[in-house]
Amino acid sequence: xxxxxxxxxxxxxxxGGSDSVPLHLINYLKYxxxxxxxxGGFSKWxxxxxxxxxxxxxxxxxxxxxxxRDKEVLxxxxxxxxxxxxxxxxxxxxxxRYNKELGKPYIYTEHSISWIYEDDYLFDDADLITxxxxxxxxKIVKKNPKKYGKKTLVVPNSTHFVDYRDDPKITNLSENxxxxxxxxxxxIVLTIARLQEDKGVFELAEAITQLIExxxxxxxxxxxxxxxxESKERLLxxxxxxxxxxxxxxxxxxxxxxxxxxxxxxxxxxxFALPSDGTFESFSVALLEALSMETPSIIGYQGGPxxxxxxxxxxxxxxxxxxxxxxxxxxxxFENYEEEMERARIASRIIEKRYHTNLIAEIWAKIYEKLIxxxxxxxxxxxxxxxxxxxxx
Amino acid sequence: MRWPWNRxxxxxxTELERVRRDYENYKSKTERLIGEYRNRIEELQRENEExxxxxxxxxxxxxxKDLYEDGINYGIxxxxxxxxxxxxxxxxxxxxxxxxxxxxxxxDIWSRIVDAxxxxxxxxxxxxxxxxxxxxxxxxxxxxxxxxxxxxxxxSPEIYxxxxxxxxxxxxxxxxxxxxxxxxTFYMPYPSSYQKTSxxxxxxxxxxxxxxxxxxxxxxxxxxxxxNLGVKIE
Numbered sequence: 001x002x003x004x005x006x007x008x009x010x011x012x013x014x015x016g017g018s019d020s021v022p023l024h025l026i027n028y029l030k031y032x033x034x035x036x037x038x039x040g041g042f043s044k045w046x047x048x049x050x051x052x053x054x055x056x057x058x059x060x061x062x063x064x065x066x067x068x069r070d071k072e073v074l075x076x077x078x079x080x081x082x083x084x085x086x087x088x089x090x091x092x093x094x095x096x097r098y099n100k101e102l103g104k105p106y107i108y109t110e111h112s113i114s115w116i117y118e119d120d121y122l123f124d125d126a127d128l129i130t131x132x133x134x135x136x137x138x139k140i141v142k143k144n145p146k147k148y149g150k151k152t153l154v155v156p157n158s159t160h161f162v163d164y165r166d167d168p169k170i171t172n173l174s175e176n177x178x179x180x181x182x183x184x185x186x187x188i189v190l191t192i193a194r195l196q197e198d199k200g201v202f203e204l205a206e207a208i209t210q211l212i213e214x215x216x217x218x219x220x221x222x223x224x225x226x227x228x229x230e231s232k233e234r235l236l237x238x239x240x241x242x243x244x245x246x247x248x249x250x251x252x253x254x255x256x257x258x259x260x261x262x263x264x265x266x267x268x269x270x271x272f273a274l275p276s277d278g279t280f281e282s283f284s285v286a287l288l289e290a291l292s293m294e295t296p297s298i299i300g301y302q303g304g305p306x307x308x309x310x311x312x313x314x315x316x317x318x319x320x321x322x323x324x325x326x327x328x329x330x331x332x333x334f335e336n337y338e339e340e341m342e343r344a345r346i347a348s349r350i351i352e353k354r355y356h357t358n359l360i361a362e363i364w365a366k367i368y369e370k371l372i373x374x375x376x377x378x379x380x381x382x383x384x385x386x387x388x389x390x391x392x393x
Numbered sequence: 394m395r396w397p398w399n400r401x402x403x404x405x406x407t408e409l410e411r412v413r414r415d416y417e418n419y420k421s422k423t424e425r426l427i428g429e430y431r432n433r434i435e436e437l438q439r440e441n442e443e444x445x446x447x448x449x450x451x452x453x454x455x456x457x458k459d460l461y462e463d464g465i466n467y468g469i470x471x472x473x474x475x476x477x478x479x480x481x482x483x484x485x486x487x488x489x490x491x492x493x494x495x496x497x498x499x500x501d502i503w504s505r506i507v508d509a510x511x512x513x514x515x516x517x518x519x520x521x522x523x524x525x526x527x528x529x530x531x532x533x534x535x536x537x538x539x540x541x542x543x544x545x546x547x548x549s550p551e552i553y554x555x556x557x558x559x560x561x562x563x564x565x566x567x568x569x570x571x572x573x574x575x576x577x578t579f580y581m582p583y584p585s586s587y588q589k590t591s592x593x594x595x596x597x598x599x600x601x602x603x604x605x606x607x608x609x610x611x612x613x614x615x616x617x618x619x620x621n622l623g624v625k626i627e
Contacts, residue, residue, distance in 0.1 A: 301606075311610070313615040317607065317608035319606055329607045332607055332609070339612055346626050350615075353622050
């Protein structure tokens with residue numbers, strides 16, 4: 001079986017769930033399917049203007065990457081490879097047209113909430129729509145229950161960070177990081193998120209400064225993609241205005257392939273907080289990773305994260321982007337630290353069992369096989385289905 | 394006896410003499426010109442160095458691509474001083490013509506602030522002149538000079554930092570950005586307006602303070618879930 005995976009970012013660059021999830025899956029899938037090709041950087045945002053990096057086409061098993069600057073040449077390459085099944089993690093009008101023209105079983109995975117409102121052309125053309133939570137699935141199906149209800153499936157996101165959980169090297173690294181970040185025994189509150197309004201980082205910073213004023217000994221560690229200097233200044237100014245510059249550690253984007261550092265960062269934190277409002281948050285892989293490393297976590301009580309983490313009891317939910325609620329949440333974890341540690345510990349085991357990339361990759365391999373054998377799948381009975389139930393039938 | 398060939402020799406000598414004189418004239422003239430050019434070049438280099446230094450000190454961002462400091466080339470480039478004058482920025486004498494659009498907007502605001510203050514002061518002077526019947530021409534001129542000076546101080550760190558606090562409220566920042574800016578991709582440079590404009594679809598409704606809450610499930614709940622999934626938690 002030759003699988004074609006399509007993602008938004010070029011090659012092995014990670015820019016969010018829709019980039020990291022397919023990449024991590026590929027690492028496991030390459031032992032489960034014969035060949036994998038990865039098309040990167042070609043999405044609805046780069047169709048009109050060629051991005052600096054060009055479009056990348058990688059033959060994963062051969063570890064060979066080509067860069068294309070011409071769409072026609074790229075299209076020819078795509079057709080010459082002739083994949084057996086296509087799995088697209090990114091929207092794109094032209095991409096969708098190519099996929100349709102290829103005429104092979106075509107899966108589209110919806111990673112965002114806001115795209116749901118405008119990606120009808122994808123939902124129409126894909127043979128199978130998958131979402132990462134029931135919340136998003138419901139939203140898609142609601143648009144056209146007759147049409148989409150029969151081909152929408154819920155396959156959760158995955159992580160392999162649990163593999164680092166008991167790794168002595170990571171533990172050592174995290175202890176070093178802790179000594180470095182919190183020399184005065186501060187409690188570390190960590191967030192790893194794109195520095196933009198919807199992630200609630202600014203509100204989190206405000207909450208932390210208020211907690212410090214109220215006598216808590218906290219250090220705020222930030223890491224993530226910083227889209228502009230202004231946002232960085234805005235975040236730093238929240239601390240500067242209260243003379244708390246020494247209470248924030250500002251890391252930029254953690255480079256790709258630096259997973260061990262990231263795992264150690266999660267592990268060294270006392271609390272991981274992501275009070276995002278769900279504008280783009282449909283699952284939160286970051287929280288999955290934080291919980292894998294047994295770090296008690298706070299998440300915006302809304303949409304996908306609410307369904308996956310809060311309602312299952314894996315993390316503490318707070319009103320999204322609400323300073324008071326975030327403060328309360330952090331304080332709750334500090335006050336019930338033993339209990340919350342136990343919660344994170346159990347959550348990590350649940351993630352290992354249910355959301356490990358190896359397991360999810362296996363599920364995907366089964367889906368691809370099923371799709372190749374009978375392309376026109378119809379999911380009967382219910383408007384959208386859990387993948388476990390569907391595969392068990 | 395003067396032989397014909399002697400005559401030829403004399404003529405040849407005078408000719409040679411003339412050529413030598415011409416050559417020497419030419420040589421000295423060329424040397425003088427070379428000297429002049431060298432001086433001119435040195436002078437230009439000095440000027441250039443000085444200009445570079447001034448630019449480095451006074452301009453924060455001069456890259457053409459960074460007109461809006463977001464890495465996008467909007468295809469707008471300012472060449473030379475002429476356009477600047479047309480735009481009424483002759484005040485920025487000696488400052489690079491390729492200052493960013495953002496700086497242009499900021500400067501516009503700054504000069505309006507200064508003008509407003511200066512005008513107010515001059516009006517105040519005029520009121521005193523009317524009321525007390527005294528001439529305050531020198532004071533008014535002093536205010537004008539001070540105003541011009543303040544405008545020129547736009548690039549000083551104190552004033553630039555002060556004015557740049559207005560960036561989020563600039564018209565260019567509050568106008569909606571092209572649709573592809575709204576999406577969370579890492580490679581797309583966002584203009585800062587991303588923060589200010591509303592998202593295309595926001596399922597989230599801002600909550601009131603009184604709605605603030607935290608939600609936690611009991612630990613037994615998680616334990617049961619683990620048990621149901623067959624996860625060993627001991």
